[in-house]
Amino acid sequence: LDHRFADSITFTPVQNSGQSQMSVQVKYSDAGRVALDGLYGLPLEASDSRGRELKKICQTVLKSAKGLTDYEKILAFHDCIVLHCENLYSGTEGLEDNAYGALVLGQSSNIGYAEAMALLLTLAGMENEILYAGQDPAILQSGVYWVNRVKLDGAWYNVIPSADDPRNNLYPQHPRRGYLLVNDQVLSQGYIWEEDRYPAAAKADNWHRRSGLVVDSPEELDRIVQKALRAKEEWITLWIEDFTLKGYPIDLQPYDDLIESATVTLTNASAQSARGDKPYQTELCIHIAYEQ
Numbered sequence: 001l002d003h004r005f006a007d008s009i010t011f012t013p014v015q016n017s018g019q020s021q022m023s024v025q026v027k028y029s030d031a032g033r034v035a036l037d038g039l040y041g042l043p044l045e046a047s048d049s050r051g052r053e054l055k056k057i058c059q060t061v062l063k064s065a066k067g068l069t070d071y072e073k074i075l076a077f078h079d080c081i082v083l084h085c086e087n088l089y090s091g092t093e094g095l096e097d098n099a100y101g102a103l104v105l106g107q108s109s110n111i112g113y114a115e116a117m118a119l120l121l122t123l124a125g126m127e128n129e130i131l132y133a134g135q136d137p138a139i140l141q142s143g144v145y146w147v148n149r150v151k152l153d154g155a156w157y158n159v160i161p162s163a164d165d166p167r168n169n170l171y172p173q174h175p176r177r178g179y180l181l182v183n184d185q186v187l188s189q190g191y192i193w194e195e196d197r198y199p200a201a202a203k204a205d206n207w208h209r210r211s212g213l214v215v216d217s218p219e220e221l222d223r224i225v226q227k228a229l230r231a232k233e234e235w236i237t238l239w240i241e242d243f244t245l246k247g248y249p250i251d252l253q254p255y256d257d258l259i260e261s262a263t264v265t266l267t268n269a270s271a272q273s274a275r276g277d278k279p280y281q282t283e284l285c286i287h288i289a290y291e292q
Helices: 030-040 049-064 070-084 099-105 110-123 137-142 218-230 270-275
Strands: 006-016 019-028 128-133 145-152 155-159 180-182 235-243 259-266 280-290
Touching: 019 030, 030 049, 030 099, 030 110, 049 070, 049 099, 049 110, 070 099, 070 110, 070 145, 070 180, 099 110, 110 128, 110 145, 218 235, 218 280
Parallel strands: none
Antiparallel strands: 006 019, 128 145, 145 155, 155 180, 235 280, 259 280
16 A cells, blocks of 8 residues: 555664665554555454444445446545535644545545545555645645546546535535546646656546536527526536636526526636636536525
């Protein structure tokens, strides 16, 4: 197991029969101990109550995903974490920045969301890794954002569960999927990373594309919105390849007599501040409450 599940790694020089060698001691996190148990049959100690709690949750999630395709498992793991964890700032008093916090306690930071996703993917036998990203070159080395990378059907993709469950989320029971299986082009709209350290995630085949939810023009968006309003649908979720506020005006005024309120969310809106008026790719979510 690699650095994803290590709390600390200690290197100590030793002399053995006149030869210089290096002793490596790894202290594994709760997730690391659960992964060692699941992958290699190294049982958790009887006193490891945290590991046992985490293992029990993981077993439940994996059991519910039995029989699913790898793609369906990624979706299930993502939604499980997003729906059952509250996204808080790292450093919040008492907060656990790890998989135990995300899966057992139901509160964690970006780090806990990512470690939980990595643990479930690992136990499911799916190749994955952690990409350390930032939004400013000066803080990149600190790994402010943990991004999950998963290999699906021979191609690498990015997943950020915490970005799909923003802080102060108004609708925590409706998972966003703006950062579910996105490529590097989408990721680069709001994040930077040392690209030469990781295999490229180049394929444009995110959840929205696989679900047929890509909109190619303002006219198509307007038709979909009108159809949803007539059917009194509560949620409209779409992917737009070339979004700008000017290019895709969302006018719900003609339906004022039907709508009590509407909330429009751009999941990938970090790109807006980074790119100004330039088009960018984003998930568009509209939540509609109708007049009774």
